[in-house]
Amino acid sequence: MPESPTLVQRVVRHQLMWPVLALVALLVVNVVATPTFFNIRMQDGHLYGNLVDIVRNSAPVMLVALGMTLVIATRGIDLSVGAIAAIAAAVACTRIVGAADEGAATTAIMACTYALVVCLLLGAWNGFLVSVLGIQPIIATLILMVAGRGISMAITDGQITTVNNSWFSDLASGFVLTLPLAFLVAVGVFLLTALLTRRTALGMLIEAVGINPEASRLAGVRSRTIIWTVYAFAGLCAGIAGLVIAANTNSVNANSLGLWIELDAILAVVIGGTSLAGGRFSLTGTFIGALFIATLARTIPNIGIPSELNYLFKAVVVIAVCLLQSPKARAVFRSRRGGPTVPTGPAAPVPAKAGSVA
Amino acid sequence: MLKKTLIAASAISLSAFALTACGGDSDADSKGGDSDGKITMGFAQVGAESGWRTANTKSIQETAEAEGIDLKFTDAQGKQENQIQAIRSYIQQKVDVIAFSPVVETGWDAVLQEAKAANIPVILTDRAVDSEDTSLYKSFLGSDFVVEGERAGDWLVENAADSDTNGDGKVNVVQLEGTTGAAPAIDRAEGFAEKIAADPTIEVTASQTGDFTRDGGKQVMESFLQSDDTIDVVYAHNDDMGLGAIEAIEAAGKKPGEDIKIITVDAVKDGMTALSEGKINFIVECNPLLGPQLMDLAKKVVDGEEVEARVLTEEGTFTPEQAKEVLADRQY
Incomplete structure (x- = not known):
């Protein structure tokens, strides 16, 4: 018998196997419920269908989750992203409304740039608390999570601010080459992040800091700068997400915008196979993971889950996916059924190691 | 760590106590109370969670000033414990009347007993409390959400023929529910369902929560539009979800208000604007401007007059034509 793993075994053992499988399973459930679920047609010069909606609606969570991935890789966590998203939206919308020419493209661009600079600073503030003052990430970012929503409410006077700017609206509802612009923005940030972390040493340095900050510092890695950078990046990503959410409804509701998105983002990161213990x-x-979260959100109205069972349904699905991903749980499940079907290595979780694929 | 937390916590509660104590003292000196004939009212607001609530607060503050009532106002930021603390401080300050919008329905008996023992009448606004002892408060001033749902249902039954936009003989309604478990969401669904039962051609084909937000309403509506081609009517439990639905309908290449009729509840400014543009067909008002009615009630209660245990806010309904007329001087 050849010792090298077959193609099937390589696929089964690939770390992305389980998230992809979960996503496919969820899509199958939707098609069974609504046979036309995959139908896509042209509508006013762009693609229109459930799958288009899903990728478009996945953009905010995807953006937040990308920033969150790097923060988690440094063994941190950022709870303030939802509040930062609300601040970004509040800043951008109030600037657009207050501008001399509300509908102009430059107004939208200036307002968004201004909002993103604010978010970068807020992210840097988180990074300062964590890396310089050494406050635990969960506490450091909790400050802005609570205070941030207050700040965004103060900016909007607690009112729902509605904007009329077609350029701003296009950020969420616009289409480029028949594809939703919001999704293209998220994919752009994804590719840029992948390029920066995997084609340079940055990714490895981030993982090194996450595995052992002290050792990496002694090895000459400037862990303080790295940590500072990832929090600022997470703030920036959250800011873009906030702009997309606000553009989606042409309004900002400081109370509800981006509420609990940090939890969805953490979930997307975990489903994607990144360990909360940092490192890889x-x-x-x-x-x-972000596509999975967006598909799950679409599944609930599509298969007609009653409103009061929404959270229960979500919880059951998430628990099932997490159990699927746990090598230990899979091993227990297999031994119960009697005899492994796939030859397994040690069932213990794979130790965190640096330098995996993007 | 634990010790530090404890010390910090006790420091905070001590300072909070000191603050209330100060408030009580200074007020005991300054308060003319009944002697100068000026009514002092303590009002504990839920928070500032929506445009509706902000308008509600503004109405109460402005009317109090105009009527010469000394208003002590606190914002509980959505927390019951803050509200209870505020009511206790009002009792200490010996205000003439206490009014509040309870954050939640239960857990008020103890603090309301204290108010009763101090002989301070209590008026509930906007939201009810769930207590068997109705002697704990004088009156409850607010909207009847069931009636709001009924009004929406009545309109649809009357306009059923027009509302069958695709002419298939059936009126298929999708419902965008408010936050699951919230009284307005439950009652607005109930009142609506009761009335549309009168017409067998009207049927609610799908119903899902949009959490009272535009984003929620838009995402749920997107999904409904994908899975069902025969939607005639959207019934949204508030304007914001209706506004979200409008965007989803437009993105699907249909005309809101024509291809799909929209009924909402609230009548906030953005909703009224969409109504005047014909994108919404009918809005049932849920009036936040309780100020005048509340001050009126407060005066009667302080004078010892008998008042109704349940007072409904004055509110109506709007069609696009009516919206155009009132939009210019709409306050919220």
């Missing part, structure tokens, strides 16, 4: 991270996994 997978951007592709996060990408699939």
Whole structure:
């Protein structure tokens, strides 16, 4: 018998196997419920269908989750992303409304740039608390999570601010080459992040900091700068996500915008196979995780789950996916059924190691 | 760590106590109370969670000023414990009347007993409390959400023929529910369902929560549009979800208000604007401007007059033509 793993075994053992499988399973459930689920047609010069909606609606979670992936890789966490998204939206919308020419393209661009600079600073503030003052990430970012929503409410006076700017609206509802612009923005950020972390040493340095900050510092890695950078990046990503959410409804509701998106983002990261213990991270996994979250959100109205069972349904699906991903749980499940079907290595979780694929 | 937390916590609660104590003292000195004939009202607001609520707060503050009532106002930021604390401080300050919009329905008996023992009348606004002892408050001023749902249902039954936009003899309605478990969501669905039962051609084919937000309404509506081609009517439990639905309908290449009729509840400014443009067909008002009615009630209660245990807010309904007329001087 040949010792090298067959193609099937390689696929089964690939770390992205389970998230992809979960996503496919969810799509199958939808097709069974609505046979026309995959139908896509042209509508006013762009693609229109459930799958188009899903990729478009996945953009905010995907953006937030990309930033979150890098933060988690440094063994941190950022709870403030939802509040930062709300601040970005509040800043951009109030600037657009207050501008002399509300509908102009330059107004939208200036307002968005201004909002993103604010978010970069807020992210840097988180990074400062974590890397310089040494506050635990969960506490450091909790500050802005709570205070941020207050700030965004103060900016909008607690009112729902509605904007009339077609350029801003296009950020969420616009289409380029028949594809939703919001999704293209998210994919752009994904590719840029992958390029920066996997084609340079940055990704490895981030993983090194996550595995052992002290050792990496002694080895000459400037862990403080790295940590500072990933939090600023997470703030920037959250800012873009906030702009997309606000553009989706042409309004900002500081109370509800981006509420709990940090949890969806963390979930997307975890489903994608990145360990919360830091170290090894997978951007592709996060990408699939975000698509999974958006598909799950679409599944609920599509198969007609009653409103009061929404959270229960979500919980059951998420628990099932997490169990599927756990090598230990799979081993227990297999031994119960009697005898392994696939030759397995040690069932213990794979130790975190640096330098995996993007 | 634990010790530090404890110390911090006790420091905070001590300072909070000191603050209330100060408030009580200074007020005991300054308060003319009944002697100068000026009514002092303590009002504990839920928070500032929506445009509706902000308009509600503004109405109460402005009317109090105009009527010469000394208003002590606190914002509970959506937390019951803040509200209870505020009511306790009002009792200490010996205000003439306490009014509040309860954050949640239960858990008020103890603090309301204290108010009763101090002989301070209590008026509930906008939301009810779930207590068997109705002697704990004088009156409840607010909208009847069931009636709001009924009004929406009545309109649809009356306009059933027009509302069958695709002419298949059936009126298929999709419902965008409010936050699951919230009284307005439950009651608006109930009142609506009761009325449309009168017409067998009207049927709610899908119903899902949009959490009272535009984003939620838009995403749910997108999904409904994908899975069902025969939607005639959208019934949204508030304007914001209806506004989200409008965007979803437009993105699907249909005309909101014509290809798909839209009924909503609230009548906030953005909703009224869409109504005047014909994108929404009918809005049932849920009036936040309780100020005048509340001050009126407060005066009667302080004078010892008997008041109704349940007072409904004055509100109506709007068609696009009516919306155009009132839009210019709409306050919220």
